[in-house]
Amino acid sequence: MPHDQLKPPRKRRRRSLRSAAATLFAFAILAIATAAAVFLYGKWKFEEPGPLAQEATVVIDRGLGTARIARRLEEAGAISDARLFLVAAVATDKAGRLKAGEYSFPAGASMASVMDKLAKGKAIARKLTIPEGLTSAQIVERVRAEPALTGEIGTVPDEGTLLPETYHFQRGDDRQALIDRMRAAHDTLLEKLWSQRDTSIPVETPEEAVILASIVEKETGIPEERPEVAAVFHNRLKRGMRLQSDPTIIYGISGGDGPLDRPLTKSDIDEKTDYNTYQIDGLPPTPIANPGRAALEAVVKPADTKALYFVADGTGGHVFANTLAEHRRNVGKWRKIEKELRLEAEKAEAAAAEAEAEASADEAAAASDNDADVADDSAAAPASETVAPDDKPVPQAEIAALEPASQGTDAEDASVETDDASASTGAPEAAGNAEDADEADGKTAASTAGSVPLPRPKPARPAQ
The missing domain is CATH 3.30.1490.480 (Endolytic murein transglycosylase)
Known part of the structure; x- marks a missing residue:
């Protein structure tokens, strides 16, 4: 076929191809425009204010x-x-x-x-505060009671192995993982503090430092006092004197489950247990609580003092003494303060009982004749608790005293002389203090000084 007869079909094909290309291009433009529109709409929806009407x-x-x-x-x-x-x-x-x-x-x-x-991951950060001085059992109880945590705690950690702090966590975190964080924080801090310790302190291992720090923690809640309280215990250990700290007796009785619901008694003090530092030499076998950072620091770097005793000063803190004679005077001052506080409390209780009685009388008068004849037992004051002679509560001012703090004024004043006189039995009277007595008769003086205990009153601490 002649060549010129083939041209028209080729032109038609080229025109068809150009038309198809134009159509495809138009569809592509439309698709791009549609995609752009969808993208812009989606972006607008994605970034526009959401449906929440309130937080x-x-x-x-x-x-x-x-x-x-x-x-x-x-x-x-x-x-x-x-x-x-x-x-x-x-x-x-x-x-x-x-x-x-x-x-x-x-x-x-x-x-x-x-x-x-x-x-x-900007989730709500929750926090759980563990106060200083709680036992491991008490800490585990608090962690288990936190509803935002999940999972179970395997076993209660050993006493003194957890660091009281404020711990942040998120809802759904594992309870055991939080306990593990407390243990790791304790280990890290103890390792650091032990490496910076005063090498003259009489405790020989980090574990012993924790034991003593737990006693310091329970003796005072005032941070500024902890180094001096720690120094008192260090000084007593160096002299071979017993620590005579009543929180150790309490731990021996409660087993770390919590505070006692009664005062310590004479029989408590006389009972020899592994934790009764009135009856044993040196430190108890384990910590009696989980000490915080300040108490641990106080034990490894105690204050520079020769004090051997301390007693409440009536202001929430303590007054310290180097000698037995000075300590006796401080105890006498505290006895007077304690007596005044007790009298004030008795007056307040009497006033409250009187007000309650008046309110009850008014209520009875407003009732019907039959109701008015009913005795109002709620206005009566509660009966006093009585204890056997060997289980009398120990006075706040001096835990070795035999007479209860709630007893009459004359009896209490007399007990100061009686207790102090008995405390100095066996020590040279002319010495006048534990230090001189120690020089005169080392072992006798040590046991004599130790027989005048570190009194019990403490500043208010967090509820445990």
């Missing part, structure tokens, strides 16, 4: 995938479109990186801000 909290459980997280947020009203949230998470490479936790979202929070908070 809300949403808990994202562990193990949830991105799709389930999106549904959880939509169900909680934090976002308006779970599908758009999921697409955005994939597009921004945040899918699989959203973290579990308890999140707080403000009113009108956008999906973008919600996703950003989950991706960065």
